[in-house]
Amino acid sequence: MYPKKLEKFLLKVQKPGRYTGGELNSVVKDKSKVDIRYAFCFPDTYEIGMSHLGMKILYSLVNAREDAWCERVFAPWTDMEAVMRENDILLYGLESGDEIRNFDILGFTMQYELSYTNVLNMLDLAGLPLRSKDRTSLTPVVIAGGACVCNAEPMAEFFDITLPGDGEEVTNELIDLLKEYKAKGASKQEFLQAAAQIKGVYVPSLYEVEYNEDNTVKSVNPTCGAPEKVEKRNVADLDSMFSPSEFVVPFLEVVHDRTTVEIFRGCIRGCRFCQAGFLNRPLRRKSPEVVEAQCKAICDSTGYDEISLCSLSTSDYKGLEKLITNMLPWTIEEKINIALPSLRADNFPKELMEKLNAVRRSGLTFAPEAGTQRLRDVINKNITEKEVLTTAAQAFSGGWTAVKLYFMIGLPTETEEDIEGIANLAQAVVDEYYKNPDKPKGKSVSVSISVASLVPKPFTPFQWEPQDKPDVLIEKQNYLVSCVKTRKVNVSRHVPWTSFLEGVFARGDRRLADVIETAWRKGCKFDGWAECLKPDMWEESFAENGIDPYFYTARRREYDEILPWDHMDYGVTKKFLVNENKKAHKGETTACCREKCAGCGANKLNGGVCDEIGKTVV
Amino acid sequence: MKSVRLWFKKDGLAVYISHLDMNRCMTRAVRRAEIPLWYTEGFNPHPYMTFLMPLPLGQVGMREPLDIRIEGEMSFGEIKKRLNAVMPEGIEIIDVAKPECKPNAIAAAEYEIIAEFANEGEAQGFALGAASLIEGGVLNAEKRSKRGIKTVNLCEMVRKFEAEAKGNEVFITTILAAGNTVNLNAELLLSALLSQFGAETENTVIVRTKLLQENLSIFE
Numbered sequence: 046m047y048p049k050k051l052e053k054f055l056l057k058v059q060k061p062g063r064y065t066g067g068e069l070n071s072v073v074k075d076k077s078k079v080d081i082r083y084a085f086c087f088p089d090t091y092e093i094g095m096s097h098l099g100m101k102i103l104y105s106l107v108n109a110r111e112d113a114w115c116e117r118v119f120a121p122w123t124d125m126e127a128v129m130r131e132n133d134i135l136l137y138g139l140e141s142g143d144e145i146r147n148f149d150i151l152g153f154t155m156q157y158e159l160s161y162t163n164v165l166n167m168l169d170l171a172g173l174p175l176r177s178k179d180r181t182s183l184t185p186v187v188i189a190g191g192a193c194v195c196n197a198e199p200m201a202e203f204f205d206i207t208l209p210g211d212g213e214e215v216t217n218e219l220i221d222l223l224k225e226y227k228a229k230g231a232s233k234q235e236f237l238q239a240a241a242q243i244k245g246v247y248v249p250s251l252y253e254v255e256y257n258e259d260n261t262v263k264s265v266n267p268t269c270g271a272p273e274k275v276e277k278r279n280v281a282d283l284d285s286m287f288s289p290s291e292f293v294v295p296f297l298e299v300v301h302d303r304t305t306v307e308i309f310r311g312c313i314r315g316c317r318f319c320q321a322g323f324l325n326r327p328l329r330r331k332s333p334e335v336v337e338a339q340c341k342a343i344c345d346s347t348g349y350d351e352i353s354l355c356s357l358s359t360s361d362y363k364g365l366e367k368l369i370t371n372m373l374p375w376t377i378e379e380k381i382n383i384a385l386p387s388l389r390a391d392n393f394p395k396e397l398m399e400k401l402n403a404v405r406r407s408g409l410t411f412a413p414e415a416g417t418q419r420l421r422d423v424i425n426k427n428i429t430e431k432e433v434l435t436t437a438a439q440a441f442s443g444g445w446t447a448v449k450l451y452f453m454i455g456l457p458t459e460t461e462e463d464i465e466g467i468a469n470l471a472q473a474v475v476d477e478y479y480k481n482p483d484k485p486k487g488k489s490v491s492v493s494i495s496v497a498s499l500v501p502k503p504f505t506p507f508q509w510e511p512q513d514k515p516d517v518l519i520e521k522q523n524y525l526v527s528c529v530k531t532r533k534v535n536v537s538r539h540v541p542w543t544s545f546l547e548g549v550f551a552r553g554d555r556r557l558a559d560v561i562e563t564a565w566r567k568g569c570k571f572d573g574w575a576e577c578l579k580p581d582m583w584e585e586s587f588a589e590n591g592i593d594p595y596f597y598t599a600r601r602r603e604y605d606e607i608l609p610w611d612h613m614d615y616g617v618t619k620k621f622l623v624n625e626n627k628k629a630h631k632g633e634t635t636a637c638c639r640e641k642c643a644g645c646g647a648n649k650l651n652g653g654v655c656d657e658i659g660k661t662v663v
Numbered sequence: 664m665k666s667v668r669l670w671f672k673k674d675g676l677a678v679y680i681s682h683l684d685m686n687r688c689m690t691r692a693v694r695r696a697e698i699p700l701w702y703t704e705g706f707n708p709h710p711y712m713t714f715l716m717p718l719p720l721g722q723v724g725m726r727e728p729l730d731i732r733i734e735g736e737m738s739f740g741e742i743k744k745r746l747n748a749v750m751p752e753g754i755e756i757i758d759v760a761k762p763e764c765k766p767n768a769i770a771a772a773e774y775e776i777i778a779e780f781a782n783e784g785e786a787q788g789f790a791l792g793a794a795s796l797i798e799g800g801v802l803n804a805e806k807r808s809k810r811g812i813k814t815v816n817l818c819e820m821v822r823k824f825e826a827e828a829k830g831n832e833v834f835i836t837t838i839l840a841a842g843n844t845v846n847l848n849a850e851l852l853l854s855a856l857l858s859q860f861g862a863e864t865e866n867t868v869i870v871r872t873k874l875l876q877e878n879l880s881i882f883e
């Protein structure tokens with residue numbers, strides 16, 4: 046429910062359904078009967094936020110408690126923001142319409158660095174001071190979780206608490222603690238100090254950071270008894286972990302509007318550029334029976350006709366065939382589609398594939414990531430040209446005519462030859478089509494290649510690598526386009542400036558807080574949206590604060606440099622990452638976890654256990 | 664396979680659900696209710712579901728028809744009960760019945776409009792002015808159709824119009840052409856009237872109360 050004041054403006058903004066609430070399965074409670082009011086804040090539009098699985102999990106998890114009420118809050122689009130500012134309407138929870146500044150917890154999920162200005166904007170729209178130190182009362186406590194908080198330093202001034210790792214258990218513990226501290230009338234400082242003792246809780250204000258003259262970090266010193274290293278939270282058993290049986294069903298069309306159930310966390314692959322693969326180690330798996338029951342419950346409560354089984358690499362799920370075979374009878378009966386995102390087409394039985402229609406629906410996609418075998422070895426992406434071509438040929442003989450290939454440029458050790466290799470691989474796929482004797486008559490093949498730019502991220506073997514500057518990336522993109530000799534291949538490219546800004550924040554430090562605030566004051570928000578990104582405003586903001594952004598992106602870091610995120614512990618050891626980095630430069634690959642444990646160290650989070658290596662302690 | 668006509672009310676928060684979104688919303692509701700739907704044949708089977716008269720965004724509908732097809736037996740009472748158990752806030756099934764009239768029998772619709780003005784004087788002025796303007800028989804406005812924008816005389820599509828001012832508010836009851844061939848959106852009529860008098864409302868509520876046939880008998 047929206048605030049009454051807003052009513053007469055709702056039909057004047059685009060998609061009023063973003064701001065009204067009242068969707069099926071949204072939870073409305075009696076506010077006089079709850080102790081903790083939690084605003085789950087997603088710093089992007091409703092359509093993106095409502096597609097996010099993490100939000101659905103935490104929403105249901107908090108609402109499963111009798112003593113707490115969780116509501117949803119999304120970043121209002123610019124038209125709505127204008128209406129709110131003109132009419133003094135403060136940011137509200139979609140369920141109650143109440144102003145969130147009076148809530149107990151504002152929990153942001155940080156999936157993407159380019160939503161940092163949106164966090165500031167939302168705090169401001171809520172009528173709250175931006176900086177943690179200026180919000181002096183105990184509540185609301187402003188917390189954040191999600192991938193970006195593996196290096197929360199650029200946002201350290203704004204958040205009171207961040208939660209590295211899995212949020213399921215720690216959220217409940219934090220709510221319990223806040224309830225206790227609220228009841229005894231404690232101060233914010235007392236609460237934060239106590240919270241810092243919970244495993245998987247990082248309180249940035251309890252750490253003092255000193256810098257060297259060259260602006261690198263000299264030391265990070267915990268105060269008030271905060272732990273020296275903050276270990277990420279790890280949920281050991283996914284089967285008994287909380288999982289929702291209902292999703293809020295949006296009226297508006299959102300990006301992903303379907304039943305989504307995780308099948309495992311972590312990844313066995315070890316692609317060296319992939320942050321998610323390292324942040325979520327060790328591998329933990331949900332059993333097929335649990336997955337199936339969860340899918341069924343959500344379909345029943347929502348009426349969805351599509352199920353997505355999600356993970357970082359679906360075909361690596363042990364028992365996938367069994368799971369699908371068990372699910373097919375009832376999903377066919379109820380006319381439900383099963384989608385398998387991030388499926389590797391090469392090792393999946395063809396008959397099952399046909400039944401699923403999975404490929405037909407999502408199109409045939411491959412992610413070779415690099416154009417030559419040499420560079421694929423550098424990034425440890427174990428997919429060969431032969432595999433791509435064989436699977437493509439198979440698909441073509443089955444009647445498909447479109448293939449999508451994903452690549453990255455700006456990879457370490459990359460040469461012109463590697464970029465040419467992207468065009469060559471696409472060409473080889475086209476040739477494969479014409480080799481097929483029973484290709485559909487009169488139909489042409491279409492191969493689209495999507496090229497992203499590498500953004501080196503913390504906790505990956507590439508965390509020390511320099512990132513290509515935007516002008517270099519543009520040159521590389523242009524070179525790639527010039528290598529493509531046929532209209533059957535079409536290239537779509539990312540905006541290099543976006544990757545650049547993402548890179549600054551990904552490996553940034555606390556000195557960036559002022560830059561972010563300056564940029565926001567100049568009107569920067571929705572920076573991840575090409576139509577909203579304002580590079581000149583950002584450049585001014587860096588300059589005004591005397592910060593050279595290339596310090597964060599363009600420089601090769603030494604292995605012994607103290608990195609701004611070194612006091613976070615995601616299980617994977619620095620020693621392992623250094624070794625992987627060295628191997629990358631030598632073009633040596635590392636076997637996937639299923640073949641051989643590489644000793645990354647993440648199994649220590651699980652008491653030495655890793656799904657892939659059983660009970661052996663490495 | 665048999666056709667069933669659902670009659671639903673759409674108000675409250677549900678007025679912000681666009682027509683396109685309604686389709687998805689109702690499909691899911693029918694699925695949740697486990698109504699034995701009839702599905703089209705073919706590669707991508709989907710349930711048969713037709714809204715007979717799209718309701719514009721922001722308007723309340725008191726009795727809106729939706730045709731579905733079911734397979735097997737289920738009583739109308741059971742369908743209604745099941746659907747209402749799973750409906751989102753603001754949508755309610757009022758009736759489930761056999762389709763009596765052909766969809767193209769819809770020729771008109773009755774609306775009740777409440778327009779709130781800044782003060783009593785403005786409300787009074789508007790109520791009198793609007794009624795006499797409609798009576799005069801000429802109110803030209805630009806209307807968007809499939810063939811582009813053209814100027815039409817809205818009065819030709821107005822079959823009844825009454826306006827009464829009470830305090831700041833003007834209460835309008837009107838019957839407008841509706842259906843596939845000629846259709847007049849109540850909002851268009853209202854904004855055309857407002858622009859004639861250079862007036863502005865503080866707030867408006869448009870309620871479609873019933874759908875009618877050519878002879879103004881109820882569409883069932």
Ligand code: SF4
Pocket residue numbers: 313326327328638641642643644645646647648655656657658663
């Ligand atoms: S401990 Fe071994 S098997 Fe487990 S994630 Fe690390 S490298 Fe892979």
